């Protein structure tokens with residue numbers, strides 16, 4: 001396989017230092033909402049250069065080309081032309097979810113480093129393909145699960161690992177919204193089609209489920225649950241994504257997790273929004289909102305597990321380039337990206353099949 005020169009040199013500190021002033025030629029495929037944000041993140045990096053942008057929609061492509069004008073990127077409507085360009089070393093994939101796997105696999109196989117938006121696939125087979133390509137090509141792979149780069153979360157989870165709440169026993173998490181994603185055409189034109197987005201659980205809750213996996217330190221062994229289209233029946237017309245999920249997960253290390261998702265939690269009803277309550281033998285913590293630890297002992301007062309941190313807007317993107325240039329670990333590597341996607345897929349399959357589904361039935365070895 002013909003790898004670009006810089007990536008071929010990874011592993012040698014001297015070589016990396018010698019290359020560190022170079023700007024990594026980068027392409028962004030899919031320049032919609034998220035792709036535009038990623039593009040601005042790439043522009044923010046001193047060690048990156050936007051060499052190409054790609055979108056099938058001319059208006060999106062023009063907008064991206066204008067935003068990146070100072071790098072003078074080439075524009076494409078056919079993403080395979082980017083794969084064919086030998087000079088491009090890093091690719092961001094921000095297309096609708098069902099396209100991620102084929103694009104990520106092709107980019108990895110052509111020797112490029114890949115930042116792939118979450119979920120990395122919407123089926124177990126897609127995830128398996130990305131795992132295989134990432135493992136065999138050994139390029140840097142980063143899933144767009146940017147919470148992995150939040151300082152406050154990293155500190156809180158490190159303290160939990162060190163025993164701050166005792167043994168982790170159970171997690172109760174939710175992602176509730178006050179409204180459905182917009183029906184006026186401003187949402188992705190792929191979103192309401194479950195075969196393209198995977199549905200709320202796979203497309204959005206993958207972030208929350210990743211956080212659960214992270215703090216539990218394992219992946220689920222099985223899942224059960226129910227879901228459906230409870231409120232937005234055929235709204236918008238042809239809708240195939242659920243608006244409600246109620247799930248239970250049993251983890252390989254014995255931790256139990258329950259997760260709910262809906263899009264009709266009134267603003268004034270308590271306990272809305274998102275939380276990840278982690279219950280341990282000494283106390284509990286809500287990871288998403290405050291990272292305060294609430295001790296079990298009757299008289300003890302809550303204490304901060306991690307100080308509120310100023311999170312850098314593009315920390316996850318910087319970490320991706322650090323992994324390329326400095327050999328530091330990818331903050332959301334293939335194991336993390338695949339495990340998060342598969343956790344969501346496991347939950348989705350349990351709801352669709354209305355039975356208990358085992359992790360091993362997904363047939364993907366995440367390593």
Ligand SMILES: NC(=O)c1ccc[n+]([C@@H]2O[C@H](COP(=O)([O-])OP(=O)(O)OC[C@H]3O[C@@H](n4cnc5c(N)ncnc54)[C@H](O)[C@@H]3O)[C@@H](O)[C@H]2O)c1
Nearest residue numbers: 030031032033034035055056057060094095097117144188
């Ligand atoms: N990490 C996060 O927090 C976060 C936030 C928002 C979205 N996302 C993810 O980013 C991805 C994109 O979401 P979005 O909201 O930007 O959607 P979007 O619809 O705004 O953008 C997707 C873009 O991909 C383009 N596209 C479709 N098919 C293509 C193809 N074959 N070749 C090239 N371009 C193609 C579309 O024209 C569109 O411009 C999704 O996977 C979503 O889950 C992640």
